Amino acid sequence: MTVISIPGSKSVTARALFLAAAANGSSTLLRPLSSDDSEGFAAGLTGLGYEVVREPDRWYLTGRPCGPAAGEADIYCRDGATTARFLPALAAAGHGSYRFDASAQMRRRPLAPLTEALRTLGVDLRHEDAEGHHPLRIEAAGIKGGELTLDAGESSQYLTALLMLGPLTREGLRITVTDLVSAPYIEITLAMMRSFGVEVTRGGPGNTVFTVPPGGYRATTYAIEPDASTASYFFAAAALTGSEVTVPGLGQGALQGDLRFVDVLRRMGAEVHTTADATTVRSTGGLTGITVNMRDISDTMPTLAGIAPFASGPVRIEDVGNTRVKECDRLEACARNLRRMGITVATGPDWIEITPGTPRPTEVETHGDHRIVMSFAVTALRTPGITYDDPGCVRKTFPGFHEAFAGFAEILDRRGPATRP
Incomplete structure (x- = not known):
């Protein structure tokens, strides 16, 4: 028998970085993935003014429930889809002027369902080149919250970004999902939000309505499982x-x-x-x-x-x-x-x-x-x-x-x- 040690999960690491950045207090992430994607995400958080300290087998983050410390920032998301989709949602909950761009590969990948949902919530968001793609600029002034309808048939990351954003809004979110691909990734998101102190409820036909309460996250120590x-x-x-x-x-x-x-x-x-x-x-x-x-x-x-x-x-x-x-x-x-x-x-x-x-x-x-x-x-x-x-x-x-x-x-x-x- 051969025992193989697998690096930490990319998906779990990205979610943990978002949640720790949004939490009230200091969080410790154990055995996070060290790769271009996760390091790009951490660099993006640093550019937004979050405090991220990286050691070989653990990363420390000081959260800011009120949003990025930087009043303005220009963030390069590299090739990372989670970075390119999660960080704009995180920044939108704050107050400031934020620009996001990415590699040519990531520029080709779609964003429209997410950015349209943010606009529905009142976010001042503008795509600088092709509509529905990076680069984009956000003039953030906090988010009230409310109801929206989302098609997540292209990527479950759109729904994950909005679910994690929900507790940072003033009134919470109620999201009706019309289509969803890669549904198990949403189960990851909900379980991890629970670990950071937020319980999302599901209801409606086929459990397609997600209700996310306001109130923010609490900091914690979180172990990243292998990918x-x-x-x-x-x-x-x-x-x-x-x-x-x-x-x-x-x-x-x-x-x-x-x-x-x-x-x-x-x-x-x-x-x-x-x-x-x-x-x-x-x-x-x-x-x-x-x-x-x-x-x-x-x-x-x-x-x-x-x-x-x-x-x-x-x-x-x-x-x-x-x-x-x-x-x-x-x-x-x-x-x-x-x-x-x-x-x-x-x-x-x-x-x-x-x-x-x-x-x-x-x-x-x-x-x-x-x-x-x-x-x-x-x-x-x-x-x-x-x-x-x-x-x-x-x-x-x-x-x-x-x-x-x-x-x-x-x-x-x-x-x-x-x-x-």
């Missing part, structure tokens, strides 16, 4: 190579919905064992074909695409249209790279079907997307010679990924290669 999306590459590797991998820190009480990727592997023939504080995947290396809806765990769609050619039958992944507006069009990027490897692939607006085959080595077109690199690193375990046009883009969430995965591959080599069924 379940990152763990998916190691779980997939175990399933593919006939190995056994255990990831501590992701057990039965884990917040992240992406841990459900192991259920997909179980359906394909792997054995999965989850305890209170760890998850283990073991396999003989044989994988069956599958048709699976991955709407709620779409960040792991590329992981499944990376191992799909080695299954005994076609792998069809459905309801993942939102992956087309991630760091890149992930659905198309997976399809194009697999075809370059000689694999037959069919796609539609929100689905991809991958036919079994023997991938040949090629240079993967990453589009600067960390998940494309890490997913095809799993493929490379059975297809030596795969390279990447931008291997360094993994710094977004896991700067040490290549070293960690190479070490894992060496362990597999010592144990002998799995035979394909």
